[in-house]
Amino acid sequence: MKFTDSPVIELSVHDTRLSFQQDNGSMHVGTSVWPCSLVLVKFIERWLAVPADDTNPNPYASLLNFTGKRGVELGTGCGVAAMGLYLLGLHEIVLTDIAPVMPALKRNLKRNKPVLKKTLKTAQLYWENKEQIKLLKPPFDFVIATDVVYIEKTVGPLIQAMEGLLSDNGVVLLGYQLRSPEAHKMFWEMCVEVFDVDKIPHEHLHPDYAYEETDVYVLRRKKKMDP
Ligand SMILES: C[S@@+](CC[C@H](N)C(=O)[O-])C[C@H]1O[C@@H](n2cnc3c(N)ncnc32)[C@H](O)[C@@H]1O
Numbered sequence: 552m553k554f555t556d557s558p559v560i561e562l563s564v565h566d567t568r569l570s571f572q573q574d575n576g577s578m579h580v581g582t583s584v585w586p587c588s589l590v591l592v593k594f595i596e597r598w599l600a601v602p603a604d605d606t607n608p609n610p611y612a613s614l615l616n617f618t619g620k621r622g623v624e625l626g627t628g629c630g631v632a633a634m635g636l637y638l639l640g641l642h643e644i645v646l647t648d649i650a651p652v653m654p655a656l657k658r659n660l661k662r663n664k665p666v667l668k669k670t671l672k673t674a675q676l677y678w679e680n681k682e683q684i685k686l687l688k689p690p691f692d693f694v695i696a697t698d699v700v701y702i703e704k705t706v707g708p709l710i711q712a713m714e715g716l717l718s719d720n721g722v723v724l725l726g727y728q729l730r731s732p733e734a735h736k737m738f739w740e741m742c743v744e745v746f747d748v749d750k751i752p753h754e755h756l757h758p759d760y761a762y763e764e765t766d767v768y769v770l771r772r773k774k775k776m777d778p
Contacts, residue, residue: 560584562631564596564638567666571629571659580701581628581652587697587726588628590765592635593757595724599639610755614722614769617641622693623716625678625709628652629659630671632697632726637671644695645687647676679708681715690718697726700738710741713770723770746770 562569574582595615603612617640624633627646637644648656653675660670676683694717699709713723723746729735742748751767 560589560631562589562592562635564592564635567638569631569634569638569663569666571631572655572662573629574655577655579649579651579655581626581648582655584629584631585698585728586760586762587728587765588631588635590756590760590762591632591695591697591724591726591767592639593760594751594755594767595636595639597757598755617693620692622695623647623687623689623691624695625676625712625716626696626699627656630656630663632695633671634660634663634667636693636695637667641693644693645672645674647674647687649677650675676712677708678705678712684712684715687716689716690721691716692718692721694721694723696723698728698730700727700734701730703731703734703737706734706737706741710738710745714745714772717772719772721772723768725768725770727766727768728764742770745773747773 556575558572560571560573571584573584598609598611599615601609603609620641622636622641622644624644624646627633627648630646633644633646646656653673656673660673664670674687676687694713700706717723747770749769751769753761756767
């Protein structure tokens with residue numbers, strides 16, 4: 552399914568259906584649902600369903616082991632990725648965004664409460680705000696972000712927020728789409744300075760949620776070299 556301006560976007564996760572009310576007419580991009588979020592959730596759902604055994608190893612079995620792990624989503628918008636990951640087993644997760652997006656997020660959390668069976672944690676987080684980062688009590692095992700690279704001036708703060716929140720052995724799960732060539736160039740130049748970057752092969756994405764323009768990346772902190 553491509554990005555659509557229909558007022559409600561649905562996403563099935565296992566046997567559950569999440570439903571998001573979006574407002575494409577608002578001034579804030581976070582009140583819309585963006586395809587990267589759906590692609591990330593469906594990629595994870597696909598590989599969690601593949602049993603790991605010796606004859607047919609699942610390359611993502613260890614990456615997607617959510618048991619006892621903590622996650623935080625940056626720029627969650629309507630909350631699609633975080634709610635999807637919660638249903639897929641990442642049970643401790645905080646959804647963050649800027650203040651004007653919070654009403655849309657809270658509306659969608661309430662809308663999905665019957666299937667989530669609880670209200671997930673939310674917090675205001677502007678990537679440039681170090682105090683807000685500290686209040687979240689890092690480190691986190693997973694930092695989730697989908698479609699967050701589109702303005703040059705927020706690229707530096709975004710990468711610093713990822714670094715500030717991620718544990719030493721933690722993983723950033725990034726749904727990515729090129730939005731601005733300038734922000735794209737800056738993001739990847741800065742990213743490779745601090746993270747090892749793996750791109751998920753397109754054929755590993757969920758076949759119904761694999762769009763040419765949308766990718767999933769896994770970022771891990773670069774290990775410090777011994778002096
Ligand atoms: C294109 S939307 C993506 C929303 C959601 N992740 C999705 O994929 O549907 C980008 C999100 O990043 C958030 N964002 C942009 N700049 C931010 C900043 N400086 N601090 C925190 N969030 C920011 C926006 O509010 C918005 O929710």
